[in-house]
Amino acid sequence: MTEEFKKKAVDAVRDFGWPRIIIFLFVLLLFIVAPFVGVRVDTSISDVLIRFGQNGVMVLALVPMMQAGAGLNFGLPVGIIAGLLGATLSVQFGLTGWIGFTGAIGLCLPFAIVFGLLYGMLLNKVKGEEMTIAMYVGFSIVTFMSILWIVLPYTNPTMVWGYSGTGLRTTITLDGYWTKILNDFLVIRIGSNFTLPTGAILFFALAAFAMWLFMHSRTGTALTAVGSNPDFARASGVSADRMRIASVVVSSVYGALGIL
Incomplete structure (x- = not known):
């Protein structure tokens, strides 16, 4: 024994x-x-749970790209930009509470899908050089958006610089809009230092379940086949290029949701 x-x-x-x-x-x-x-241990555990709920969706964004054999986080940069666009537009329109949060999701999804499609098409053109191109695109899009955040016609006084009235502040507060809306949903407080962010954990669980459904769907199975054996997948009639694009799009969508 x-x-x-x-x-x-x-x-x-x-x-x-x-x-x-x-x-x-x-x-x-x-x-x-x-x-x-x-x-304090209880405060530390509470912080870990909050970070888990916040960052878990970002980790899920890595799954499609890895399964498709296209790399780790190529879809994240454009997805994060899409999420930030959705969030700032939601604040610009003055949406608050759950309407503001769901509005940010609805506004960011079209950006994430379009950005993911374009990025996936680019990666298909540079097979074998994805790491290099991803590095350049990552730096380039950050630089480009740093300029764009200044010139986009935002007018909400909580976001723009007070002196000039144009350009986004370096830090934008969501107080009064939808800050911590997931953390405070069905929150469980024990004592004065421990908080269980039930809403954020449920949101992560829902995102994980949606990812599981996608990966077990026909498209997800084909995507995994492309990552495991591209030649066999191609012989079976599966388009490797389309599956790679699909993986980037899904990764971008999850990246956009995760940054919210």
Whole structure:
């Protein structure tokens, strides 16, 4: 029994992977040390849960690109820009509460889809050089949008510079619009320091379920086939280029949702 248990334990460790175990032990060590350096454990756990809900969707954005064999995060830069456009337009129109948040989602989706299509088409033209092109596009789009944020005709006084009345501020507050709307939805508070952001976790769970449905759909299966064996997928009548574009579009959409 002991030998069998040892074998199962070794297999479990091998399957889980030492990198994950080391990360888990490091995080556990941080929580153990926290009280000795004046950091409250309940506050730290609450912050971790909030960050998990906020960043989880961004992590999901990596899945389609990896499954299609197109890379890790090529869809994220354009998706983030699309999300920021949707958010700023929602504030510009004065939308508040759930209307403001859902309005930001509705406004960012067309941008994310169009940007994803164009970016996917570009990546198909430079196969084998995706990493280089992605780096240039990432830097270029940030620079381009830094200029565009100045010249776009935003007029909401909470966003534009007060002196000139044009150009977006470097920091825009969502107070009075839809700040922390997911974190505060069905929130569970225990004491004065622990907060369970139920809404953000539910939003992540919904996004994860939608991703699971997509990856198990006909398109998702074809996308995975392209990433696993492009030649076999092509022989089966699957267009590798279309699947790569689809992966970039989905990644861009999730990137846009995640930044909100």
